[in-house]
Each structure stands twice: as C-alpha cells, then as structure tokens.
Amino acid sequence: MASTKTRPAKQAKPLSRIQEVNRKAILDAALEVFATSGFRGATIDEIATRCGMSKPNLLYYFKSKRDIYQQVLEQTLEEWLGPFAAIDPNADPVEELRRYITAKLVMSEKRPEASKLFANEILHGAPVIHGFLETHLRQLVHEKAGVIRQWVSDGKLAPIDPYHLIFTIWATTQHYADFDVQIRAVIGSQAGKPGFYEQAAQAVLSIILNGIRPR
Amino acid sequence: MASTKTRPAKQAKPLSRIQEVNRKAILDAALEVFATSGFRGATIDEIATRCGMSKPNLLYYFKSKRDIYQQVLEQTLEEWLGPFAAIDPNADPVEELRRYITAKLVMSEKRPEASKLFANEILHGAPVIHGFLETHLRQLVHEKAGVIRQWVSDGKLAPIDPYHLIFTIWATTQHYADFDVQIRAVIGSQAGKPGFYEQAAQAVLSIILNGIRPR
C-alpha cells in the first residue's frame, strides 16, 4: 500500500488518514440529519450518534454546528448542479432535456437527502447559500437560458420562456424527493416499489416534452 | 352594535369578543413565523412580538407552541385544498385544469406563507398532518384521479397517469411560493414586478396543457 504519510508541504493543513475518514463520516451523517430536521431541528448529538462519535469529538473536527452545515451544503451543491451544467447546446434539444430531467429524477430517487437539504435551506431564506445563488447559480442559469432561447429561435422548441421552463423542471423533479412523505401517504405502497420512479419519469417527460415540442 | 354578550349555552366554551380577536391575531402572526422558520426555528417570543402580545399571554390562549402550530395548519389546510376539491368532472378538462393551475399560482403569489408552512411540515416528515394526508387527502386525490382517468378514457386528454399529473401541478405551482428566494436570486428584480406571475402562469400553463392535450 505504499507510504501513507501525508506531505506537510502543501498550503493548508494536510489531513491525516484518520482525519479524512472521520471528516467524511461526519459530513455523511450530517447530510441525513440536516435534511430531515433542518438546521435548527438538527442536533450535534444526533449527528455524533449516527456516526458513532462523541459530541465534543465532532467539534474537534468542525468548529461549530454551522460550520458542519455550511460544508455539507457546499459539498452537495457541486454534485447537485452537475447535470444542469452539463446541458449541451449542440445536442438535440428534446433529447438533451430528456437526459437532464431523467438525471434529476434519478438523483431524487437515489439521494433525496441532498434535495431536502437545499429545500430546507431555500425555504428558510437561504441564509448560507444566498451569495452563491445570486452569483454562480444566477450566472449558470443565465447561460443555460441562453441555450434554450437559441433552441427556440432555431425552431427546435416551441416558444417558451427559458427561465420558467427551468423552474418547471426543477420543481417537478425535486418534488419527488422533497415531498416523498406526502406522495407515499397519498398513493400508498406503490411509491416504494421498483418501477415507481420509471413511471414517474415517463409521466413527467411526457408532460414537459410534449409541452415544448415544436408544432 | 346590539348585545355583545355570548350565549353560554353552546357546546364548547363560547369565545368572548376579545378572545376571538386575539386568537385570530395570534394565528395570523404564527402562520408567518412558522412559514419562514419552521416549527423548531420558530419561537413563541417572535410570534408574541409580531402581534404585540407577551409570551405568557399567548400561552393563555393556546396551551403550547405545538397547539398553536397544529391549529394554524388545520386552519390553512381547508383554504389550501379548496380549488382542488372544486375540480368539476363535468366541465371541459383543459379549461378546468387551466382554472385550477391559475388558482394555485394566484395562491402562491398572494399567500406564499401557506405554501411554505406545508412544505416545511411535509419536508420534516409531516409529524402533525400525517394522519390527514393518509385519510382525507388520499381519498380526495383518489377521487380526482378518477375524474382525470375518465377524461382520458373519453379522449378528452392525452393518456397520462392522473397521480403524476396532479403531483406535477402541485410541484410547479407551489415552487413559486416555496422557492421564491431562489427565483428572486436567479432572475433578480423582475420577480417582484407586477406582470411576473402572469408570465409564470402563461409558461406553466403552456407547458402542462400542451403536454396533456389530446392529439
């Protein structure tokens, strides 16, 4: 396994093996707890218990509860926006949007906590990521809106406001993660079954894609 | 102003004039605070300050913070589901859905707190209204799904799963209330301007209605 020594020459503090492992364990546990309880509802104790550590030990790795929260958010943001950033102006519009919507639904199924984490943050006024939303996300959405607008100009999509199309896609796909409790309550055991998300994908794709196909 | 005496003969405790006024003031303030902060994040103190009362005085009218929360939720539920319950099987399907979607968007614009209150509750596992969701809401959705299924059978709508159509409508319309902070951050000052919700309505209606029109 070669040398496990970390080179101390780098800029920030180099993390030892155990530090990396523990930090990751904490962030994983924190994602789940913050997602289901929100920032205020979450307790350091619950995060600690979930990753088998003591409360003070968590605060050895992170200087405060808010610090943990912030880093979980930042870590998840990148992953969450990946498929959006990957929208390709040169691909076929309908196929590209099908790919994007499908990817978002898969994420809602596989990692609902990530979606819930953001929903909580934004619902409460986005105190931590407000700056990010106004700069990076705004710029990214502006860029992709331009792509969609071009598709419409080229007659490849029905005339539609790009921003509202993006919001519609976000809303529908994330709904399946954020409101899963309601969906489960309303349709019962079907929601847990294997084919459920495929069925959801088919319906959502049918509605949105037919709604924007050029006529 | 005639007599203001309350008749003590009724079943539950009759509320005096001042009691009614204060209860309503508390519930109005509580809606705003719970909507923006969630149950855990909200404090009795903030609710009290917002309606110009003292903390103990609130607890004279309601026996606990949870009691206030529960009553705000129940009070708002009825209003929130009104337009859904009003979907008319005998009306023209596309027009009826247009009416419903428009009504939901108007509610998101005029009373975003109501939407946020539910979003918070459901996001955190619906501890208080879970029973309601599994019984009344489930029954209501089942009924309306039947209406939509019939419309599809009659060839008045394109073939679509009724449940996913309902979820799509809920998701898109409530998104404008629940995620308003993100929308504002992304598109800037336009979001506050007068015509914005009309523009949103046009886009959402265009996507969903074109997506389900019979072909």
Added chain:
DNA sequence: GTCTATAAGAGGATAGAC
C-alpha cells in the same frame, strides 16, 4: 484524538401579582 464534566445561553412553560 477522544473522552467526561460543565459552563453558558436560549426558549418553552408556569406561578402568582395585579
């Protein structure tokens, strides 16, 4: 690095005067 013990503070709820 990890623990026990504890300080410090926030917030829900009650007692009791007025």
Added chain:
DNA sequence: GTCTATCCTCTTATAGAC
C-alpha cells in the same frame, strides 16, 4: 386577561484529563 419573574430542559460549545 395581562403582566413580571422564574423554573427547567435542551443544546451548543469549551475545559481539561487521559
């Protein structure tokens, strides 16, 4: 009905031993 004062619990964060 409304207030001030207070109790008590929960939770964040730190001190300091190991």
